[in-house]
Amino acid sequence: MNAATETGIVGEAERLPWLPLLPWQRAGVGALLRRRDAFPHALLIHGPRGIGKLALALNLAQGLLCESPDDEGLACGTCSGCRYAAAGAHPDLLRLELLVYDDDGLHLQAVETIAVDRVRGLIDFVQLSSHRQRAKVAVIAPAERMNAAAANALLKTLEEPPPATFLLLVTAQPGRLPATVRSRCRPFPAPQPSPAEALAWLATRGIADAPLALAQAGGAPLAALAHADPARLAERAVWLDALARPERLPVPAIAARIDAGGKDERKARLAQALEWLLLWTGDLARVVDGGDARRNPDFAGPLAALAARVAPLALFRYHRAVLGQRALLAHPLQPRLVAEALLVDYVALFN
Numbered sequence: 215m216n217a218a219t220e221t222g223i224v225g226e227a228e229r230l231p232w233l234p235l236l237p238w239q240r241a242g243v244g245a246l247l248r249r250r251d252a253f254p255h256a257l258l259i260h261g262p263r264g265i266g267k268l269a270l271a272l273n274l275a276q277g278l279l280c281e282s283p284d285d286e287g288l289a290c291g292t293c294s295g296c297r298y299a300a301a302g303a304h305p306d307l308l309r310l311e312l313l314v315y316d317d318d319g320l321h322l323q324a325v326e327t328i329a330v331d332r333v334r335g336l337i338d339f340v341q342l343s344s345h346r347q348r349a350k351v352a353v354i355a356p357a358e359r360m361n362a363a364a365a366n367a368l369l370k371t372l373e374e375p376p377p378a379t380f381l382l383l384v385t386a387q388p389g390r391l392p393a394t395v396r397s398r399c400r401p402f403p404a405p406q407p408s409p410a411e412a413l414a415w416l417a418t419r420g421i422a423d424a425p426l427a428l429a430q431a432g433g434a435p436l437a438a439l440a441h442a443d444p445a446r447l448a449e450r451a452v453w454l455d456a457l458a459r460p461e462r463l464p465v466p467a468i469a470a471r472i473d474a475g476g477k478d479e480r481k482a483r484l485a486q487a488l489e490w491l492l493l494w495t496g497d498l499a500r501v502v503d504g505g506d507a508r509r510n511p512d513f514a515g516p517l518a519a520l521a522a523r524v525a526p527l528a529l530f531r532y533h534r535a536v537l538g539q540r541a542l543l544a545h546p547l548q549p550r551l552v553a554e555a556l557l558v559d560y561v562a563l564f565n
């Protein structure tokens with residue numbers, strides 16, 4: 215999409231990023247695309263966060279739009295259809311994600327929900343005949359972010375899509391979709407990599423301590439990329455070193471680490487701290503129960519020592535309180551105060 219401004223300067227619009235097919239998805243994608251005549255018109259791709267569900271949806275879309283697919287039905291990657299799709303410019307591919315163009319029509323900005331006007335746009339889109347005569351494909355990700363009106367507006371199209379129209383819904387939380395939407399889609403569990411496949415893929419991305427990043431991400435390789443960020447690892451070390459020694463935990467100083475930057479940054483820092491607290495107390499509960507420090511294997515020693523000192527019921531209540539705080543993240547009071555209160559309660563677990 216190009217936009218001419220009053221000065222006559224033509225700007226190039228940002229495009230939604232393309233995501234390549236992941237190695238553990240080839241077989242699943244091939245199995246669906248090989249039998250194109252049986253490809254469901256509404257597919258609900260579900261599975262945990264960070265395993266590549268959106269990449270899967272985009273590559274299925276590319277396969278459906280490819281103008282010379284291989285014997286497996288996989289996209290060739292080189293035809294016009296494939297190239298337009300990957301460049302974010304295929305006229306028969308519509309992507310409803312949490313990015314929309316702002317007023318200038320050039321820049322993408324993040325939104326919280328997929329609103330009804332965008333679903334109405336989708337309905338108009340599928341009713342037009344296809345530009346390149348292969349198919350019309352719409353990707354909705356994350357589908358559970360459609361608001362109620364949007365989900366409702368989609369029902370009729372889900373039920374009776376025009377011929378050669380494919381709707382690919384993506385969600386990590388299928389339970390948050392209305393049952394009316396779920397029941398109109400064929401569920402498809404996104405393939406998950408084995409630990410070896412995930413580690414091999416992370417190695418190709420140059421991740422230094424891939425096993426630790428993967429452990430923190432619960433085995434989800436795309437999420438592991440974020441965990442491997444050096445700045446994040448350094449901050450994690452500060453927090454976890456503090457949690458490992460509750461009797462010496464400098465509560466105000468640690469809580470104050472939330473306070474850097476503007477409002478959104480403070481919120482993000484609190485979200486990050488809550489995640490570390492959840493993974494840490496989750497590990498602690500597992501160790502109390504005779505299990506392993508699965509998410510923080512590099513702190514197995516301190517976790518074992520703490521497990522011997524904590525009352526299981528108090529730990530359970532605390533973990534639940536942290537979960538409760540995470541649910542309130544959208545409107546936290548004062549991020550630093552939330553962190554401070556949680557740290558005070560954490561220290562009290564070991565008194």
Ligand SMILES: [Zn+2]
Binds near residue numbers: 280283290291292
């Ligand atoms: Zn192609």
